Amino acid sequence: MGNAAIKLRGVNLGSWLVLEKWMVPSLFEGLGATDETTWCVELGPAAAERLRAHWQRWITREDFAWLAERGINAVRIPVGHWIFGPDYPYHPSYGEARHPFVEGGIAVLDNAMSWAQEFGLQVVLDLHAAPGCQNGFDNGGIKDVCEWHTRPEYLEHSLTVLERLAERYGRHPALHAVEALNEPRWDVPTDYLKAYYLQAYERIRRHAPAEQVAVVFHDGFRDFREYLGFMQAPAFSNVLFDIHRYQCFERGDIDMDIYGHMRKAAGEWKTEADAIITELGLPTFCGEWSLGLDLKVVSLWAQGPFNHALERMDDFQQNVAYRGYAAAQLATFEKYQGWFFWNYRTETTPAWCFRECVERGWLPSSFA
Template sequence: MDKTTMKLRGVNLGSWLVLEKWMVPSLFEGLQATDETTWCAEMGPRAAERLRAHWNSFITREDFRWIAGHGLNAVRIPVGHWIFGPDYPYHPKYGDNRHPFVTGGIEVLDRAMDWAQEFDLRVVLDLHAAPGCQNGFDNGGIKDVCEWHTKAEYREHSLAVLERLAERYRDHPALHAIEVLNEPRWDVPTDYIKAYYLDAYERIRRHCPPERVAVVFHDGFRSFREFLGFMQPPHYQNVIFDIHRYQCFERCDIDADIHAHLRKSAGDWKDEADAIITELGLPTICGEWSLGLDLKVVSLWAEGPFNHALENMDQFQQNVASRGYADAQLLTFEKYQGWFFWSYRTETTPAWSLRSSVERDWLPSSFA
């Protein structure tokens, strides 16, 4: 199959190589930490043993087997800028430890790549947490800090990590794409993001030809129309545009009933998909989506009220609503080049766990 036109149906392996507190609260119990940076800084010498145990247990070879066995063909693997070890710029959140992050993640990623190859899964490697943090979210590595775009050394280290990933896995059969930065925040200047994306493309292309590996960039929470004419062929080849779509973070969505969520999924988002496909000139994926409608379980520190569409339903109604919401989203996202559910596993809520959602019959038992 032509790798540049392959339909991707996949799942994110979130909170594995980049911790998110709401997904794995057991790791954060008794700590003040809110993200991987402050977790490592607070844990200190205890961090290595605890985190390596998490790496070895949270996602295993059997999970790759399960993913492939249910007809999915791809995984998106978030990584932090510290994946190669202590060559990253200092940030004050590190405290007295110049290099707080646990080493050994790259060997876990090596293993994951080989498991993906074994089970014929394609891998999108995603720079999820950049130095200085690109979005101020816990998933960016440092909650409430968004300084990635303020220092040249942060930008350069991000590019260097992308190039090292490209060089390391250039010949690996499982590598499908490299995503150059996850969710840069809406107030990071568009021109700065675009210039970074262009440089990232060139750095990756030093090692990975377009017929083998795609380069993915995220919309940065802004209209796709801000990227019209951007990274077009013939100079730029095998470039993929990434959008993330959720309905639990904005008050208008939180206050909506299930029928409004279905209309947005099958109506508004379908219209958006048609517009992107018609106007943008780049293949597009929905790199993150979920069945989550309850903000409280996602952001353990968010301010309420925590109302949501399913709260007054009995179990039967919740199951019907969840299946309907899943199907409405899938029908829309199938219009794109592909999609990746967030995420494969959580400790907290089944609506954010593909495996739990399949086991509860909210999602199909086979995606083939």
């Protein structure tokens, strides 16, 4: 199987090539912008210098070294559909700016691939923000807009970007996988999504051989059983299924105490893992998870109340709770082909910052 059989223990390098306001609030200070699109539009010509400085500062070669030292063997790198420069279709949120996005991200990605190779990390390249936005979240590029599936040119451009990524890095020693699309929303029609995934596979495979590079598709917030029989061998080879698991976005989770969170992570999620492993016929990884239980710190959109499991605990009890919640999740996600913590770094939210979770002892100091 080559590298396909590796157990991935990884982190996401989010808010680097696709900005998310809650992770880097300092970049958004004094602006009305809520996502990378409106940030670039609002700043106009001033965006380039500021964003390029962020690219240089947010993730460096030293970060790859730090991860490798701790036994992390993979990174998932979110990219926007504008990564190759101004050939993307227009969206009304751009206003007067035909091409609002800052150019030069591809050089940053080239560096990341070199650093990954140098330190022996596998890379999952993830199309995180598609034209027209596939989910209406800030991480999809345009908050409150979900139009990716409404225009053929948005779909075609997404496929072109995937093919160009595969062409550029398809034989790069560090490339483990290309992910067709991050978190397409539940109301994107399943048939449309599946048809896109099939085309994505074909386009990526033109340049990235199955023995070297996996093709990943996300569950689109649907039950895994909607994909039974989908993209199976022998017609398809080296396909991975991606699920994201959080416990801070739904009312029932928000209202739960820490024992409920641990029980869900090591109970319901473990039962789900057994079912996926038994029934789906595709290796699966958990592409995003965190220790986040407080919705208020991550959300630009959610309605309160923002009660959460840790709010009345002292520091020692909080540390115990975070360690327990981390261990319960890891015990489950280790059943899969692997996992990627969201995120490697944040400015103000320790439970979402891998580096801080390790330094505070909430996560293990070694993953080897």
